[in-house]
Amino acid sequence: MSMTVEEAGVERPGFPKPFPNTPSNVLEQFQMKGKVTVVNGAADGIGLAVAYAMAEAGGNVALWYNSNHAAITRAEEIAKEFGVKTKAYQVAVENADAVEKTMDEVVNDFGKIDVFVANAGMAISKPILEQTLPEYDKQMSVNVNGVVYCAKFAGHHFKRQGFGNLIITSSMSARIVNVPIDQPIYNGTKAFISHFGKSLAHEWKDFARVNIVSPGFFDTKMGAGEKVINEAYRMTPLGRQGHTKEIKGLYLYLASDASTYMTGSDVLIDGGYCLP
Numbered sequence: 001m002s003m004t005v006e007e008a009g010v011e012r013p014g015f016p017k018p019f020p021n022t023p024s025n026v027l028e029q030f031q032m033k034g035k036v037t038v039v040n041g042a043a044d045g046i047g048l049a050v051a052y053a054m055a056e057a058g059g060n061v062a063l064w065y066n067s068n069h070a071a072i073t074r075a076e077e078i079a080k081e082f083g084v085k086t087k088a089y090q091v092a093v094e095n096a097d098a099v100e101k102t103m104d105e106v107v108n109d110f111g112k113i114d115v116f117v118a119n120a121g122m123a124i125s126k127p128i129l130e131q132t133l134p135e136y137d138k139q140m141s142v143n144v145n146g147v148v149y150c151a152k153f154a155g156h157h158f159k160r161q162g163f164g165n166l167i168i169t170s171s172m173s174a175r176i177v178n179v180p181i182d183q184p185i186y187n188g189t190k191a192f193i194s195h196f197g198k199s200l201a202h203e204w205k206d207f208a209r210v211n212i213v214s215p216g217f218f219d220t221k222m223g224a225g226e227k228v229i230n231e232a233y234r235m236t237p238l239g240r241q242g243h244t245k246e247i248k249g250l251y252l253y254l255a256s257d258a259s260t261y262m263t264g265s266d267v268l269i270d271g272g273y274c275l276p
């Protein structure tokens with residue numbers, strides 16, 4: 001119900017909140033020195049690019065992986081190359097106990113969590129009439145439950161710390177129906193986490209920011225497969241998939257003090273795919 005102009009004009013205690021005590025120099029705002037970022041799905045693809053982005057900006061990184069043990073070597077390489085602290089952790093995001101335990105381990109090892117990037121995901125792209133119920137359950141458990149568990153257990157630390165920053169990797173498939181292969185369950189899981197992220201941005205407004213990244217086609221294992229690649233090129237105004245180096249800046253922006261006035265945003269990065 002709307003207020004009258006007189007009612008709306010009443011001063012409310014605690015407002016306006018103060019501006020953040022952050023550098024005015026934009027390159028300094030992007031610095032991650034002293035900050036701790038956790039990235040899941042970090043062994044390869046977008047997650048690995050994000051881990052590099054944080055380290056290149058001077059930040060410490062916890063790399064979570066599921067089955068790809070290359071994360072261990074990548075963590076060692078990143079630490080050596082950029083002189084930051086890193087560690088790899090194996091955790092299946094659909095296992096709530098494992099997520100909670102690993103979150104606590106990271107806090108023990110690194111002292112805090114400044115940023116959590118909930119990036120792990122998977123797809124079994126089929127029409128619903130061909131999709132088995134176990135395939136449905138699997139996608140829900142990783143893409144939905146996994147994000148919910150990571151957000152919940154990171155969120156407890158954010159609240160206790162009094163600061164935090166959650167970035168969720170969703171997809172353009174949260175807002176468009178991808179063609180030519182129907183994949184309603186994958187699309188639905190991504191729509192859930194986009195709206196979940198926006199809802200958390202409101203719930204956590206006093207201690208943490210939450211934003212969503214919605215990629216179009218990127219050249220990774222989950223990028224456009226053989227059957228859709230030509231249609232992906234045709235439908236994307238830039239005429240190609242994205243390279244993972246082209247998404248690093250967006251995650252760094254959202255993770256860093258360059259984006260302190262941004263929360264609840266869902267940023268599309270799709271080479272223009274969703275334009276027409």
Ligand SMILES: NC(=O)c1ccc[n+]([C@@H]2O[C@H](COP(=O)([O-])OP(=O)(O)OC[C@H]3O[C@@H](n4cnc5c(N)ncnc54)[C@H](OP(=O)(O)O)[C@@H]3O)[C@@H](O)[C@H]2O)c1
Pocket residue numbers: 040041042043044045046047065066067068069091092093094119120121122142146169170171172214215216217218219220221222223224
């Ligand atoms: N590439 C694209 O075109 C595109 C477009 C839109 C959205 N996305 C999203 O971007 C995110 C990253 O995907 P990507 O493109 O970088 O492909 P990717 O290299 O295959 O990354 C997916 C990651 O998710 C992890 N993962 C899968 N199941 C898991 C589980 N049960 N527990 C923990 N981690 C699990 C994998 O870990 P392991 O390898 O260690 O098992 C893998 O590192 C996904 O959420 C995806 O939906 C990608």
